[in-house]
Amino acid sequence: MNIQAKRDEVIERLTHSGGRGVLRFLTCGSVDDGKSTLIGRLLYDSKLLFEDQLNVLERDSRKHGTAGDEIDFALLLDGLEAEREQGITIDVAYRFFATEKRKFVVADTPGHEQYTRNMATGASTADVAVILIDARKGVLVQTLRHTYIARMMGIRHIVLAVNKMDLADNSRGRFHEIVAEYLKSADALGFESITPIPMSARFGDNVTCRSEAMSWHTGPTLLEYLEDLDLDTELRSEPFRMPVQWVNRPNLNFRGYSGMIVSGKVSVGDAIVVAQSGLAANVSRIVTADGDLETATAGDAVTLVLNQEIDISRGDVLASAEQRPEVSDQFAAEILWMANDDLLPGRSYLLKIGTATTPATITTLKHRVDINTYEKQPSRKLEMNGIGFCNVSTARPIAFDPFREVRDTGSFILIDRFTNQTVGGGMIEFGLRRASNIHTQAMDVSKERRSQIKGQKPTLLWFTGLSGAGKSTVANIVERKLAEAGLHTYSLDGDNVRHGLNRDLGFTDGDRVENIRRIGEVGKLFVDAGLLVTCSFISPFRSERRMVRELVDDGEFVEVFVDTPLDVCMQRDVKGLYKKAQAGEIKNFTGLDSPYEEPEAPEIRLDTSKLSAEEAADQVISHLRERGRLG
Amino acid sequence: MSSIQENVKAYAARFAGDSKKPADRKLSAHLKALEAESIHIIREVAAEFERPVMLYSIGKDSAVMLHLALKAFYPAKPPFPLQHVDTTFKFGDMITFRDALAEELGLEIRVEINEDAIARGVNPWDSGSQLHTQILKTEALRSAMNRHKYDAAFGGARRDEEKSRAKERIFSFRDSNHGWDPKNQRPELWRNYNTKIKKGESIRVFPLSNWTELDIWQYILEQDIPIVPLYLAGHRPVVERDGQLIMVDDDRLPLKEGETPELKMVRFRTLGCYPLTGAIESTAQSLEEIVLEMLTARTSERSGRLIDHDEAGSMEKKKREGYF
Numbered sequence: 012m013n014i015q016a017k018r019d020e021v022i023e024r025l026t027h028s029g030g031r032g033v034l035r036f037l038t039c040g041s042v043d044d045g046k047s048t049l050i051g052r053l054l055y056d057s058k059l060l061f062e063d064q065l066n067v068l069e070r071d072s073r074k075h076g077t078a079g080d081e082i083d084f085a086l087l088l089d090g091l092e093a094e095r096e097q098g099i100t101i102d103v104a105y106r107f108f109a110t111e112k113r114k115f116v117v118a119d120t121p122g123h124e125q126y127t128r129n130m131a132t133g134a135s136t137a138d139v140a141v142i143l144i145d146a147r148k149g150v151l152v153q154t155l156r157h158t159y160i161a162r163m164m165g166i167r168h169i170v171l172a173v174n175k176m177d178l179a180d181n182s183r184g185r186f187h188e189i190v191a192e193y194l195k196s197a198d199a200l201g202f203e204s205i206t207p208i209p210m211s212a213r214f215g216d217n218v219t220c221r222s223e224a225m226s227w228h229t230g231p232t233l234l235e236y237l238e239d240l241d242l243d244t245e246l247r248s249e250p251f252r253m254p255v256q257w258v259n260r261p262n263l264n265f266r267g268y269s270g271m272i273v274s275g276k277v278s279v280g281d282a283i284v285v286a287q288s289g290l291a292a293n294v295s296r297i298v299t300a301d302g303d304l305e306t307a308t309a310g311d312a313v314t315l316v317l318n319q320e321i322d323i324s325r326g327d328v329l330a331s332a333e334q335r336p337e338v339s340d341q342f343a344a345e346i347l348w349m350a351n352d353d354l355l356p357g358r359s360y361l362l363k364i365g366t367a368t369t370p371a372t373i374t375t376l377k378h379r380v381d382i383n384t385y386e387k388q389p390s391r392k393l394e395m396n397g398i399g400f401c402n403v404s405t406a407r408p409i410a411f412d413p414f415r416e417v418r419d420t421g422s423f424i425l426i427d428r429f430t431n432q433t434v435g436g437g438m439i440e441f442g443l444r445r446a447s448n449i450h451t452q453a454m455d456v457s458k459e460r461r462s463q464i465k466g467q468k469p470t471l472l473w474f475t476g477l478s479g480a481g482k483s484t485v486a487n488i489v490e491r492k493l494a495e496a497g498l499h500t501y502s503l504d505g506d507n508v509r510h511g512l513n514r515d516l517g518f519t520d521g522d523r524v525e526n527i528r529r530i531g532e533v534g535k536l537f538v539d540a541g542l543l544v545t546c547s548f549i550s551p552f553r554s555e556r557r558m559v560r561e562l563v564d565d566g567e568f569v570e571v572f573v574d575t576p577l578d579v580c581m582q583r584d585v586k587g588l589y590k591k592a593q594a595g596e597i598k599n600f601t602g603l604d605s606p607y608e609e610p611e612a613p614e615i616r617l618d619t620s621k622l623s624a625e626e627a628a629d630q631v632i633s634h635l636r637e638r639g640r641l642g
Numbered sequence: 643m644s645s646i647q648e649n650v651k652a653y654a655a656r657f658a659g660d661s662k663k664p665a666d667r668k669l670s671a672h673l674k675a676l677e678a679e680s681i682h683i684i685r686e687v688a689a690e691f692e693r694p695v696m697l698y699s700i701g702k703d704s705a706v707m708l709h710l711a712l713k714a715f716y717p718a719k720p721p722f723p724l725q726h727v728d729t730t731f732k733f734g735d736m737i738t739f740r741d742a743l744a745e746e747l748g749l750e751i752r753v754e755i756n757e758d759a760i761a762r763g764v765n766p767w768d769s770g771s772q773l774h775t776q777i778l779k780t781e782a783l784r785s786a787m788n789r790h791k792y793d794a795a796f797g798g799a800r801r802d803e804e805k806s807r808a809k810e811r812i813f814s815f816r817d818s819n820h821g822w823d824p825k826n827q828r829p830e831l832w833r834n835y836n837t838k839i840k841k842g843e844s845i846r847v848f849p850l851s852n853w854t855e856l857d858i859w860q861y862i863l864e865q866d867i868p869i870v871p872l873y874l875a876g877h878r879p880v881v882e883r884d885g886q887l888i889m890v891d892d893d894r895l896p897l898k899e900g901e902t903p904e905l906k907m908v909r910f911r912t913l914g915c916y917p918l919t920g921a922i923e924s925t926a927q928s929l930e931e932i933v934l935e936m937l938t939a940r941t942s943e944r945s946g947r948l949i950d951h952d953e954a955g956s957m958e959k960k961k962r963e964g965y966f
């Protein structure tokens with residue numbers, strides 16, 4: 012046989028398995044419903060276990076197994092040491108198997124509520140969710156929770172796997188009872204299909220082989236269902252979207268825009284637009300290393316060359332000129348919170364959507380969802396694993412589609428700006444208003460003009476530190492000295508803000524964040540007016556101080572850390588507040604039962620245990636003079 | 643010119659300059675999807691990190707990973723260097739292949755060797771496989787990471803290789819000691835990767851996470867990617883040791899009593915340090931035959947690598963300590 016013929020034969024044999032591409036599915040259920048057993052069974056029956064894996068499995072089954080002398084398939088999957096020892100599953104494990112028709116990636120996800128974020132990780136890339144139920148226990152709150160998460164992350168097809176039917180007399184009545192109960196809740200979520208299958212994972216009934224004991228079941232076995240599910244048609248009819256990842260410019264003769272087409276298709280000659288700027292062009296080439304294409308479709312990673320040079324960079328979304336995405340800096344979204352610290356409306360997070368990253372805040376938390384009952388409840392914060400409907404505001408307008416229409420351009424993650432943790436996942440519902448960037452009224456008198464007249468560079472001097480650290484005292488002297496020098500100033504502090512603008516706010520974490528946000532915005536206006544502004548606020552959180560820093564231009568924000576140790580502040584206790592707080596009369600007192608996060612790199616650090624207030628003020632003023640802010 | 647050099651030269655020509663010709667290679671549906679996913683990942687890293695690097699181990703997975711990087715930035719070159727951690731006990735053919743590839747493709751390959759340990763005489767047979775790996779591989783990798791201040795490093799690991807890898811994210815966060823905390827992995831939603839880290843921390847990125855061994859071979863076949871000839875069967879001098887066929891690649895390997903090298907028709911399913919890598923008897927002299935053999939194979943890949951057998955859960959332990 013010549014080489015080419017042999018190659019064709021091999022590829023034929025290989026693509027035979029995998030001709031339909033890959034199906035990604037997720038299995039979820041509560042502990043002991045038989046999830047691991049089910050996947051182990053699929054691997055075993057599709058003969059994908061290798062000899063040495065089988066040996067290890069048999070050895071481990073004797074050591075830690077729960078299936079008596081039989082092979083415990085569950086052990087195949089619990090990969091992490093702790094999990095093997097404790098017999099629990101804490102993170103998603105990915106498994107691979109193939110049949111003649113298709114290749115499969117299985118995400119095996121944990122059932123516990125505390126690992127919801129790990130389940131969400133598995134669900135976000137899956138096409139189908141297989142939800143396990145123990146036939147003896149029926150529908151549990153977990154079942155509904157898993158179903159909700161699956162829908163929320165974008166899964167459109169559900170298999171309701173009613174397992175351990177062997178322990179429920181293989182009863183048809185019991186099966187229908189469970190299915191009816193499930194559909195009562197799940198129907199409302201709007202899945203494209205829900206397919207119930209009665210099975211016994213341990214003995215293989217209706218997993219890969221039809222069950223003799225349940226011959227009354229006329230629907231497909233699990234494997235038949237997974238092999239035959241048709242997904243292709245879903246993607247192709249959507250509008251063309253390609254977030255630009257990378258501008259490819261090896262030399263002057265080539266300029267291409269690289270990215271993955273996440274929805275729809277594009278052909279040479281098509282008219283496209285840059286969603287954010289509205290600039291238009293036509294596609295002149297679709298480049299890949301294998302040669303140029305005529306057409307590329309969702310899921311392809313390509314490089315587009317356009318017929319004219321327009322301004323495009325990473326973060327832009329290339330879109331069909333006829334069906335454009337929305338562009339806005341305000342939208343409504345459903346958010347899954349995944350961090351130990353609560354989600355706080357008003358706090359600044361980084362939002363990453365597609366290839367664009369921008370600061371963002373949750374402006375309002377409209378309600379939260381009880382994920383076990385699907386009930387809406389009013390709430391002011393969202394804790395770990397909580398789900399809420401929110402309004403989101405971004406620093407720059409972003410291009411997006413509703414999540415239900417396009418998964419990739421409708422979803423985002425939120426990143427904590429200090430820990431860098433992924434703290435939230437969001438699904439966009441709809442835009443709240445058109446981007447305002449185009450409408451800003453151009454003013455005849457600018458910030459530059461205003462500050463020129465005053466002969467100074469506007470500056471926001473931000474004094475932060477514990478209560479009693481000496482913020483107001485130093486700020487007061489600074490302002491006095493500046494005024495004496497004929498400069499134009501203003502000062503903001505607790506007294507003139509708490510009693511008016513922020514009268515409605517208390518001292519919870521959420522209110523503190525909102526307090527600082529409003530002060531930041533007011534400070535920004537004064538800076539725009541051309542003034543030297545002192546602000547004295549405890550402002551205990553780094554994120555909020557950073558948020559204010561970003562409101563104004565480079566160099567305009569000067570963070571002054573009034574660094575006085577807690578015991579010194581308590582000793583001073585000018586206003587008697589520490590005493591009251593220790594007596595329990597004041598709650599959430601910074602330094603005592605509410606944290607103070609020290610600045611990591613303040614422009615100025617004042618050690619008031621070494622400096623007098625007068626000397627401290629001089630230090631601030633010489634800093635301003637050196638930076639050329641005083642004219 | 644050796645056949646390695648010739649193959650690699652022809653390969654490099656495929657990526658030289660913008661050809662503008664219509665696409666002529668077909669790819670199976672599932673490989674096309676895997677390829678696109680990997681290219682997307684590689685581009686994200688190049689765009690978001692300041693000092694990315696591709697860890698290149700010369701094996702078949704590295705060959706595929708490098709191929710994907712070449713495709714991701716075509717007609718430009720990948721905007722990052724390659725890093726090889728050389729224990730000095732690699733098969734001779736691997737080094738020939740590595741150097742030919744770097745030269746023909748015009749890529750920078752940085753080679754890290756723990757010279758200190760070599761001078762002290764660390765080697766696989768006296769030091770034992772665990773210590774050898776710890777010192778010549780893990781430590782050398784850490785010092786390369788530190789020296790070059792890499793903030794992101796691509797690795798060719800696949801989730802189908804081993805249980806703890808099955809649970810690792812595609813973007814896997816490492817603290818400033820290069821340690822992995824399996825219980826505290828960042829959630830990873832959709833195709834939206836969090837690339838934010840602090841100074842000194844880094845991210846290991848696994849673009850081949852969702853590929854299986856068979857996918858790798860099929861892709862090499864369909865895309866015509868050159869690989870080290872040791873993957874194909876040939877007559878090679880081997881000794882049988884602890885149930886494994888060890889190739890006598892050079893005269894450094896001390897032979898035990900009763901061991902005489904025998905010429906056998908063998909090939910390797912995975913390539914590492916020659917004294918630690920078991921060969922299998924095979925007559926598969928072409929890629930096509932390898933794949934056919936694979937389709938009927940009954941032993942999983944890493945069993946050819948001695949390091950995984952030391953104890954259950956050994957890979958997870960190594961990773962926590964900073965092994966790739």
Ligand SMILES: Nc1nc2c(ncn2[C@@H]2O[C@H](COP(=O)(O)OP(=O)(O)O)[C@@H](O)[C@H]2O)c(=O)[nH]1
Pocket residue numbers: 040041042043044045046047048049077078085174175176177178210211212213214
């Ligand atoms: N009788 C019976 N037992 C099962 C079935 N499926 C799983 N089990 C057993 O239920 C227990 C928990 O299964 P496991 O797969 O570890 O559950 P997981 O926590 O959902 O992964 C094990 O002892 C299994 O052997 C089934 O269909 N019938």
